[in-house]
Amino acid sequence: MSEPLLQVDGITKRFGGLTAVDDVGFSLEPGTITALIGPNGAGKSTLFHCVSGFIRPDGGTVRFNGRGVSRRSAHGRAQLGMVRTFQIPTAFNRLTVFENVELAARDQPADRLVGALVPGLGRLRRSAIRTRTNDLLETFGLADKADDLAGELSGGQRKLLEFARVLMTEPQLLLLDEPLAGVNPALGERLFAHVNRLRSDHGMTFLFVEHDIRTVMDHSDRVLVMAQGALIADGDPETVRRDPAVVEAYLGGGE
Amino acid sequence: MELLAEIGPWGAVATVAGIYAIFAMGLQVQVGHGGVDNFGQVAFFLIGAYASTILVEQHGMGLVAGTLAGMAIAMVAAVIVALPTLRLRGDFLAITTLAFGEILRNVAVNERGLTKGSAGIDAFTFRIDIVRELRRSLRDQDILVDRLAPLLILTWVLVLVVALVTWLLLRTPWGRVLRAVREDDAAVRALGKNAFAYRAQAMALGAAWAALAGTLYAWNQVHFSPSGFEPIVTFAGFVIIIAAGLGTIWGTVLMAILIQGVLIEGSRYWLDTGLPNAQEASLRYMVVGLALMLIVRFRPQGLFGSRAEMAAADE
Amino acid sequence: MDELAQAVLNSLTAGSLYALAAVGLTLVYGVLRLTNFAHGDMLTLGAYVGYAINVQWNLPLALAFVAAPVVVAAFAVGTEYVVWRPLRRAGAGLLQKLLMAIGLALFLRYAIQFVWGGDRDFYEIDNTATIAWVRDAFDLTLGFYDLLTIVISLVVLVGVALLLARTLLGTSMRALSDDVDLAESSGVDTDRTVVWTWALSGALVGLAGVLAGATINVYPTLGWDLLLTIFACVIVGGIGSAYGALLGSYVIAFSQEFLVLVVDDQRYKTTIGFVIMVLVLLVRPQGILGSKRAVN
Ligand SMILES: Nc1ncnc2c1ncn2[C@@H]1O[C@H](COP(=O)(O)OP(=O)(O)OP(=O)(O)O)[C@@H](O)[C@H]1O
Ligand SMILES: [Mg+2]
Numbered sequence: 001m002s003e004p005l006l007q008v009d010g011i012t013k014r015f016g017g018l019t020a021v022d023d024v025g026f027s028l029e030p031g032t033i034t035a036l037i038g039p040n041g042a043g044k045s046t047l048f049h050c051v052s053g054f055i056r057p058d059g060g061t062v063r064f065n066g067r068g069v070s071r072r073s074a075h076g077r078a079q080l081g082m083v084r085t086f087q088i089p090t091a092f093n094r095l096t097v098f099e100n101v102e103l104a105a106r107d108q109p110a111d112r113l114v115g116a117l118v119p120g121l122g123r124l125r126r127s128a129i130r131t132r133t134n135d136l137l138e139t140f141g142l143a144d145k146a147d148d149l150a151g152e153l154s155g156g157q158r159k160l161l162e163f164a165r166v167l168m169t170e171p172q173l174l175l176l177d178e179p180l181a182g183v184n185p186a187l188g189e190r191l192f193a194h195v196n197r198l199r200s201d202h203g204m205t206f207l208f209v210e211h212d213i214r215t216v217m218d219h220s221d222r223v224l225v226m227a228q229g230a231l232i233a234d235g236d237p238e239t240v241r242r243d244p245a246v247v248e249a250y251l252g253g254g255e
Numbered sequence: 256m257e258l259l260a261e262i263g264p265w266g267a268v269a270t271v272a273g274i275y276a277i278f279a280m281g282l283q284v285q286v287g288h289g290g291v292d293n294f295g296q297v298a299f300f301l302i303g304a305y306a307s308t309i310l311v312e313q314h315g316m317g318l319v320a321g322t323l324a325g326m327a328i329a330m331v332a333a334v335i336v337a338l339p340t341l342r343l344r345g346d347f348l349a350i351t352t353l354a355f356g357e358i359l360r361n362v363a364v365n366e367r368g369l370t371k372g373s374a375g376i377d378a379f380t381f382r383i384d385i386v387r388e389l390r391r392s393l394r395d396q397d398i399l400v401d402r403l404a405p406l407l408i409l410t411w412v413l414v415l416v417v418a419l420v421t422w423l424l425l426r427t428p429w430g431r432v433l434r435a436v437r438e439d440d441a442a443v444r445a446l447g448k449n450a451f452a453y454r455a456q457a458m459a460l461g462a463a464w465a466a467l468a469g470t471l472y473a474w475n476q477v478h479f480s481p482s483g484f485e486p487i488v489t490f491a492g493f494v495i496i497i498a499a500g501l502g503t504i505w506g507t508v509l510m511a512i513l514i515q516g517v518l519i520e521g522s523r524y525w526l527d528t529g530l531p532n533a534q535e536a537s538l539r540y541m542v543v544g545l546a547l548m549l550i551v552r553f554r555p556q557g558l559f560g561s562r563a564e565m566a567a568a569d570e
Numbered sequence: 571m572d573e574l575a576q577a578v579l580n581s582l583t584a585g586s587l588y589a590l591a592a593v594g595l596t597l598v599y600g601v602l603r604l605t606n607f608a609h610g611d612m613l614t615l616g617a618y619v620g621y622a623i624n625v626q627w628n629l630p631l632a633l634a635f636v637a638a639p640v641v642v643a644a645f646a647v648g649t650e651y652v653v654w655r656p657l658r659r660a661g662a663g664l665l666q667k668l669l670m671a672i673g674l675a676l677f678l679r680y681a682i683q684f685v686w687g688g689d690r691d692f693y694e695i696d697n698t699a700t701i702a703w704v705r706d707a708f709d710l711t712l713g714f715y716d717l718l719t720i721v722i723s724l725v726v727l728v729g730v731a732l733l734l735a736r737t738l739l740g741t742s743m744r745a746l747s748d749d750v751d752l753a754e755s756s757g758v759d760t761d762r763t764v765v766w767t768w769a770l771s772g773a774l775v776g777l778a779g780v781l782a783g784a785t786i787n788v789y790p791t792l793g794w795d796l797l798l799t800i801f802a803c804v805i806v807g808g809i810g811s812a813y814g815a816l817l818g819s820y821v822i823a824f825s826q827e828f829l830v831l832v833v834d835d836q837r838y839k840t841t842i843g844f845v846i847m848v849l850v851l852l853v854r855p856q857g858i859l860g861s862k863r864a865v866n
Contacts, residue, residue, distance in 0.1 A: 054441065078447030090442035092435040103435055104446045108428050111448070113456045116429035126428075162442075169446055292665055339852045345664045346605040347851055350801050354844040357798055365837045490672055497669060537684035544676030551670045552657060 003066045005030045005173055005205050006082070011050050011060035013043075020046040021057065022229035028173070031203045033195065035216040035237075038226035039250060044209045045087050047226065048177050052084040053077045064173070079106070081172035085179060087209070089158040093151030097142055098133060100150045100161055104168035105129040136164040139194060141187060155182040163191060167198075176208035180215060192219045217241070225249065259404035264524055266407050272516030273410035274471045276508045277417050278488070279495040281464030286493075287501040288425055289457025290437035292345055295336075295352030297488040298359045299329040299462035303469025304479060305363060305370055308378040318381060322470045329466035330459040337455040356486060363481040375480030378473040381406065410471055414508060417464055422504045424460070433457055487540070491515060494547050500560020510558070519543065576710050577827040583716040583785065585823030586723035590778035591796065592803040592815040593730060594771030600747030600810035601767045604654065607671035609775060610797030611678040616642045616779020617788045618686055624693045631695055634780045635722070642776025646768040649674060655761075675794070683790040690789045697784060715784040726777065727816060730770070734812060739766050747810050799826075799840060802847035808860020817858060822846060 004027035013021040021043045028034055036044050050057040053074035061070045064082050072080075092100050108129065109115035109122035137143045140160040145153065153161060159182055166174060180188045192215070198204040210216050216223060216237060223240040225233040227249035233240050240246055259266070278300055285291045307325035310316040316324065340351045363370045370376060386405050393400055424430055436443050436450045443450040473479055495514050499506035517525075519539055528535055550557065595609045619641045620634035657670055699714040734740035742763040745753035754760055775793075782792060799822065807818025825846055826839045833842070850857060 052445070054444075073444075073449075074441075075444040075447050075449045078445055083447070084445055086442070086445070090439045090445075092438045092442070094438065095431065095435060099431060103428060103431050106447060111428035111432050113424075113429050113460070116424055116427035122428075165446065286665070292668065294668075339848075343851055343855065346668060347805070347855065349668050350605065350798070350805070351848050351851060354798050354801075354848060358841050358844050361838065361841045365835065487676070490676060493669060493672070533688055534684055537680045537688075540680040541677050541684060544673045544678075544680060547673030548653065548670055548677065551662075551666050551673060552653075552660070555662070555666055 004028055005065060006051070006207075007063040008051055009061045009063075011047060011057045011062070013046050013050055013055065013057045019229045021050060024060070024226070024229075024231045026224055026231060026234060028205055028207060030172075030205050031199055032222060033199060033206045033208075033220050034222045034224060035220035036207060036209045036224045036226065037211070037213075037216055042226040042249075043229040044226055045177055048084055048175050048209070052082065052175055054084075078169065078171075081170075082175070083166045083169050083171035083173070084175035085159075085162050085166055085177055087177040087181070089155065089162045091150040091153065091158045091161055093149060095150055096147050097150050097153065097161060098137065098146040101136055101164050101168050102129055102133045104165045105132070106169055132168065136167060140164045140191070156184055156187070159183050160187065160191065171204070173205045173207070176206065178209050178211070180210060180212065188215070195219070213241075259401050259407070262401040262404050262407060265521065266401065266403055268516050268520045268524075269512075270403065270407045270410050270471075270475055271520050272512045273407070273414045274468050274475065275491065275495065275515035276414045276511035277410075277471070278465050278468035279492045279499075279507050279511050280417050280421055280504070281461035281468070282489075282492040283461075283496045283499075283502070283504065283507050284421060284425075284457050284464070285461035287496060287503070288430065288433050288437065289454050289461070291337075291341065291454055291458055291461075292349050293352045293458065293461065294349040294486070294489055294493075295354070295356035296461070296465050296492055297484050297486060298336075298352075298356040299333060299465035300469040300472065300488060301356070301359050301363060301481075301484040302329040302332055302462075303466025304378075304473040304484075305376070305469075306466070307470040308376055308473045308479075309369065311380050312376070312378060318385065322467065325470050326463040326466040329462040329469075333459040333462035334455050337458045341451060341454050341458070353486060353489075356484070356489065360481050360484050363484065370481070373480055373482070375478050377478050379477050381474040382477050406471070406475055410475075413467065413471070417467070418504055418508055421460075421464075425504070429453075429456075490547070491519065491543070494543055494550075496557075497547065497550055497555075498557055500557025503557065503559040506557065506559035514543075514546075518546075572709060573831065574828075575708065577831060578824075579704075579710055579712050579716070581820065581824040581827040583713075583719050583823075584827065585820035586720045587778055587781055587785070588796075588800055588803045588819035588823055589727060589816050590723050590781070591775050591800045592807070592819050593727065593812050594774040595800055596804045596807070596810055596812060596815040597743065597747075597767055598771045599804070600812075601743055601764060602654070602658075604667055605671065606771075607668070607797070608649070608675040608678055609771075610793035610795075610800065611675045611682070612642050612646060612772060613775045613779040613782060613793035613796060614682055614790060615645060615678065615793075616776030617783035617792055618682055618779075619776065620693060620780040620783045621686065621691055621788050624695070625691065628694075631693055631780070631784065635777065638776040638780045639773035640776075642779065643769040643772035646772025647765055650765055650768045655764075679790055679794060686788075686790070688790055690787050692787050693784055695784060713785065715781070719781045719785060722777065722781065726774070730774070730812065733770075739763065743767055795840075798847075799843040802843040804857075805847050806850045806857055808857030811857070811859045814857055814859035821858070 006028040008027065009025040011021055011024045012019065024047055038044050049055040051062055053072060061068060063069065064077065064080055069077050069080065108125060115121050137146055140163065142157065142161060142164065150161060159179060163179060179191065183191065195206055220237055223235065223237050224231060225240060225246050232249060233243045233246050282293065282296050285293045303325040306328045307321040310324050311318055311321035336352065336355055340348055343351060364373050386402055389405055390400055390402065432443065432448055433453050436453045440450045495510045496507055498514060499510040522539055523535065528538065530538065591613055595606060598604055598606050616638040619638040620631060623629045623634045623637055624631045653670060653674060657667065697713060697715050701712045701714060701717055704710055704712040734744060742758045745758050746760065746763055779793065786792065803818040803822045804815050806821050807814030807816065822843050826842050829842045830836055830839050
């Protein structure tokens with residue numbers, strides 16, 4: 001069997017007395033779309049932080065593409081192709097929507113200080129990046145906002161902008177923390193249509209957190225369920241939906 | 256022919272204003288664009304002044320090479336300071352950088368072997384060798400120049416170069432990522448860019464400008480001592496960039512002229528309070544302090560900046 | 571051996587002085603999350619109030635121990651009404667607050683220099699007087715004003731501890747340091763507590779000013795020169811924590827006195843304090859006794 005794209009083992013994260021993530025392990029095969037669900041406070045975002053390198057877990061390892069990345073910085077992991085979004089969407093408010101997406105492109109010679117000091121360096125690459133930026137903005141219905149400041153966007157638009165921005169980095173694995181929160185349903189459908197296309201055309205892999213059970217059922221091949229820090233179920237959407245432990249977690253969780 | 260044959264007191268004031276414009280430009284890169292609240296900028300000013308002077312006067316290095324070496328040493332020092340401190344929260348960063356400046360000043364006072372301590376050190380190569388030669392050869396062609404004119408002209412040429420380079424750099428993709436870092440550090444890291452490195456680079460670039468200003472200060476003073484590197488120098492730089500507006504480049508130049516030039520250095524020529532000199536000097540700095548307070552309270556965006564800049568200065 | 575014993579005495583004196591200044595600084599930080607760069611110059615103001623009383627008006631210095639705290643406390647409360655409260659209401663951010671404090675510090679320092687001039691001055695006291703029995707019994711030097719510093723600091727800080735622990739004001743201050751929202755929602759009168767915090771902070775540092783004037787001397791940058799050392803005390807102990815500031819003051823004072831023996835260069839005393847502060851910030855930013863919350 002080929003090596004999984006992402007292999008997570010024994011991740012544990014404690015905040016004081018609270019164990020936010022409790023010995024969680026799973027792996028993702030390339031070209032799959034996996035949902036991560038669980039009641040509020042289950043530890044989903046914290047797990048994302050640990051996997052993407054934004055916080056250091058108290059224990060556990062992460063392997064990506066066959067190499068151990070547990071000691072890598074967050075930007076180091078992103079450079080390898082494992083890119084995440086945030087539950088509260090981030091945007092560079094005083095940059096334009098266009099710039100927000102454009103700056104995310106990798107291999108821009110002039111976005112390093114040394115490169116920036118050489119006039120004209122990377123001009124070709126830059127025009128390729130421009131084209132790609134325009135395409136992405138088109139895809140997410142942000143084209144007519146290209147020159148607005150990102151700070152002027154609505155919450156849902158910021159989610160889309162963030163999604164466009166991370167796609168600009170041409171990732172292999174995308175970790176999406178509640179990508180649909182605040183996004184209107186029609187655009188949400190478009191977003192997932194795009195996810196599907198990226199999977200079939202480019203073999204991209206997705207792990208997303210989502211609360212809406214319909215979206216999860218419709219769009220994922222597999223579902224991971226967390227409750228109180230632990231992984232309590234893992235399987236295809238139908239099976240998971242009927243799993244008594246999952247039902248218990250949602251009903252008994254005192255949501 | 257006469258070319259700035261007599262520049263008068265205002266010429267001297269203009270030189271100092273230019274030096275502060277370069278110094279403040281460095282601070283503008285760090286604070287206004289990198290979001291690094293560096294309260295120890297005077298440390299790099301000191302490094303530039305002492306390093307270039309020691310290399311030129313005691314080790315026979317050329318003026319240009321000495322200046323560049325001073326800037327390089329300041330950049331290395333900036334990165335070394337940045338490594339541990341940039342991870343600190345805002346006010347701790349301010350306190351540590353302030354302390355760094357004071358530590359260096361202490362060292363300059365105490366390490367007499369290197370710096371001649373509080374007695375001070377001479378940097379006369381520019382004024383004596385270059386300027387004297389220049390004036391002599393120009394006099395042969397019947398052109399008279401003031402002995403302070405060459406530095407005045409050099410300083411303002413460098414002000415324009417520094418401002419232009421800064422302005423251009425900040426418009427490149429590098430400058431754009433730097434602005435993004437200031438707004439949202441985590442989001443930049445999530446894109447695979449080393450946010451920390453950008454801040455450290457902003458710190459280093461700002462340090463290089465401060466060191467250049469320090470070298471010019473040394474040439475202008477001819478003789479200088481550690482007392483010229485008190486924290487007030489940094490604060491004057493802050494008054495300039497805040498009054499101009501965080502992020503503005505050309506505003507910084509203008510404010511350096513108005514604040515360091517017209518107000519701090521120049522007021523003795525246009526303002527006659529009838530007070531003894533020492534008291535008049537105190538009064539000047541009271542006004543500077545008061546001005547800083549009023550700007551911060553009533554116009555935090557400065558004269559040319561936007562309010563959002565000041566708000567974004569806080570992470 | 572004698573050298574070490576003398577260093578202990580010196581540390582106690584220095585630590586006691588630092589503590590008086592540091593506790594006020596840390597209380598303001600705790601309650602307002604404000605790094606008051608003007609704190610050092612408030613100390614200078616206290617020292618010059620002592621100078622005015624003792625030298626200019628020829629009155630006993632003892633009066634200054636009452637007058638300086640009152641004047642500096644009044645000044646501190648004044649800044650709350652004129653500067654800090656309006657700034658908070660305007661929703662100022664961190665950089666704005668830092669620069670405001672710097673502006674205030676500059677203004678105050680040069681106002682002092684405007685009034686009293688830039689020279690070093692001395693109180694009309696005999697500050698070479700030493701405690702005879704300490705000299706006779708141990709062959710050590712303990713100046714009269716050094717001893718006074720230790721005693722006053724001890725008495726006053728015990729008083730502050732009682733105030734913090736036993737009074738409603740103390741409880742309110744601790745509650746605000748802990749969690750502003752929770753404190754406010756449980757009925758703490760924020761405005762009033764803040765005003766009293768300023769008063770207390772000013773009184774303590776004003777007192778420190780007179781003692782510094784008596785044991786060091788009086789000059790316009792007296793307080794500014796001490797400020798970074800006081801920051802070191804506050805940060806080493808844990809910013810926001812009054813007991814931390816006390817502990818940090820003695821830690822810094824002892825480190826300075828003893829490490830200076832190692833370095834064998836008195837002039838590096840201040841630098842030693844800064845270096846320790848920087849090391850603590852890097853290793854344990856919440857300090858010895860501080861809470862993580864205060865630094866996040
Ligand atoms: N920095 C932190 N310090 C202390 N506790 C934290 C911290 N971050 C998260 N927690 C706690 O850890 C638990 C897990 O939080 P997390 O945000 O991972 O949950 P989640 O599953 O993403 O929830 P939601 O669906 O609401 O986003 C919660 O109880 C939360 O309060
Ligand atoms: Mg979450």
